[in-house]
Amino acid sequence: MDSNDIGELRLEGFLPYRLSNIAERISQALSLIYAEQFDLTIAQWRILAWLQQERTLSAKRICELTAMDKARVSRAVNQLVERNLIQRQRDDEDQRTLWLSLAPSGRDLLKEVVPRALDWEADIVATLSATEYRDLLRLLSKVEKGLARLDSPTVSTAPGTD
Numbered sequence: 001m002d003s004n005d006i007g008e009l010r011l012e013g014f015l016p017y018r019l020s021n022i023a024e025r026i027s028q029a030l031s032l033i034y035a036e037q038f039d040l041t042i043a044q045w046r047i048l049a050w051l052q053q054e055r056t057l058s059a060k061r062i063c064e065l066t067a068m069d070k071a072r073v074s075r076a077v078n079q080l081v082e083r084n085l086i087q088r089q090r091d092d093e094d095q096r097t098l099w100l101s102l103a104p105s106g107r108d109l110l111k112e113v114v115p116r117a118l119d120w121e122a123d124i125v126a127t128l129s130a131t132e133y134r135d136l137l138r139l140l141s142k143v144e145k146g147l148a149r150l151d152s153p154t155v156s157t158a159p160g161t162d
Contacts (some may be wrong), residue, residue, distance in 0.1 A: 015143070026124070033116050038109060043068055043076035045113070048102070051086060052110050056101045074092075085109060 011017045027042055034040040040048070046066045051057060057065070063073050077100060080086040085106035091097035102110070125133050 007102060017131060030117060030120060034113055037116070038113055040113070041079075043072050044080055047073065047076055047080060047100075048085065048106060048113075049104070051100060051102045052114070056099050058097055058099060062100070067089075080106070087147060 031042050031045070034045045035042075043066075046068065047062055050062060050065050059070070059077055062068070062077075063070055066073070069075075077088075079088065081088060083105075084101050084103050087103045088098045088108055091099060123146050125136075128136065
């Protein structure tokens with residue numbers, strides 16, 4: 001870094017900005033596929049995708065996995081239940097817990113949506129080689145681990161504590 005640049009923030013080189021910008025652009029562009037063609041919001045899509053992957057989840061766990069707030073998840077879950085795309089089942093041992101899973105119509109919908117989303121992703125990363133794509137995912141995992149370390153209550157971020 002040039003000494004004249006010390007203390008100057010250049011957004012095109014600031015990782016949090018770049019990742020946020022890319023994530024928002026990707027999410028908005030991808031949402032056109034499932035919003036216009038399948039009448040799904042971003043929140044609904046994320047919930048369906050996680051339920052497809054994990055089979056059964058609580059709303060609390062969905063909040064953790066998607067980084068969406070409780071109100072947004074609750075609203076999306078209610079809408080998906082109303083559309084009969086997911087189903088709720090009360091936990092036998094803890095009546096406060098509701099387990100969410102895909103309804104048959106939700107699985108059918110995902111059979112249409114997922115291939116389109118995967119094709120769209122392939123178009124985005126078409127400029128990368130297979131090795132570059134694997135490296136990108138590996139590097140993003142490392143950044144996520146660094147973020148998790150910073151989020152940990154045992155890690156001090158005070159100056160001079162490293």
